[in-house]
Amino acid sequence: MSLDIYLNYLLIAFLTITSPGAAILLAINNAMRMNLRAVLYSTLGNLLGLLLLSTVAMFGVGVILKTSPLFYHLLKWLGGAYLVYLGIGQIRNDHTHLELNSNTKQKNFHAWDLFRKGFLVAATNPKPILFFTAVFPLFMEQERSTWIQFAVMTGTFLAISFASLMFYGYLSTRAKAWFFDPVKLRWFYRISGIAFIMMGIGLAVWG
Numbered sequence: 001m002s003l004d005i006y007l008n009y010l011l012i013a014f015l016t017i018t019s020p021g022a023a024i025l026l027a028i029n030n031a032m033r034m035n036l037r038a039v040l041y042s043t044l045g046n047l048l049g050l051l052l053l054s055t056v057a058m059f060g061v062g063v064i065l066k067t068s069p070l071f072y073h074l075l076k077w078l079g080g081a082y083l084v085y086l087g088i089g090q091i092r093n094d095h096t097h098l099e100l101n102s103n104t105k106q107k108n109f110h111a112w113d114l115f116r117k118g119f120l121v122a123a124t125n126p127k128p129i130l131f132f133t134a135v136f137p138l139f140m141e142q143e144r145s146t147w148i149q150f151a152v153m154t155g156t157f158l159a160i161s162f163a164s165l166m167f168y169g170y171l172s173t174r175a176k177a178w179f180f181d182p183v184k185l186r187w188f189y190r191i192s193g194i195a196f197i198m199m200g201i202g203l204a205v206w207g
Helices: 003-018 021-034 036-067 069-092 113-121 126-139 145-173 183-206
Strands: none
Touching: 003 036, 003 126, 003 145, 021 113, 021 145, 036 113, 036 126, 036 145, 036 183, 069 126, 126 145
16 A cells, blocks of 8 residues: 555544544543543453454455456445545534533443443444445555555554544543533534545545
């Protein structure tokens, strides 16, 4: 994978992962109700769920790339359309007030329960599997190893996910008033939405 393609992928992955969703809200609640160690356990479960989804997607997309150039180009168009769809959804997103669980802080918790909940949040979320199957082909080069490219993109996705969830957990205990300001969150949605749309059109049309 060339550097410019990787950097484009890095931008899309970053915007996708850092946009508040179920995994991020789980990390925030665990931090608010317990501590960052609890966030770590749920995050590790989340990463395992994402790895499972990526592995399933890898086998399906890998077969398509090797057997049908037509399906390869179709996947690129579908991936571009999916990014545009995500962008429109981001711009129209009105979830500018994150609902946090403000229950009494828990001192005791079970690591396995947190790990399992993080895993289920990822494994049952349709967004990651759509990302892996629709977006990955946009950045894959047919002349290079499918498995290595999947490994690089999956590893990057997992690394950003880990950093993002831990960062959100930390911010929820340190800078909640600033970070969860509705105006700032609305502008984040708008800017990331425009980036999704531009990238989706560009990758689908020009590659």
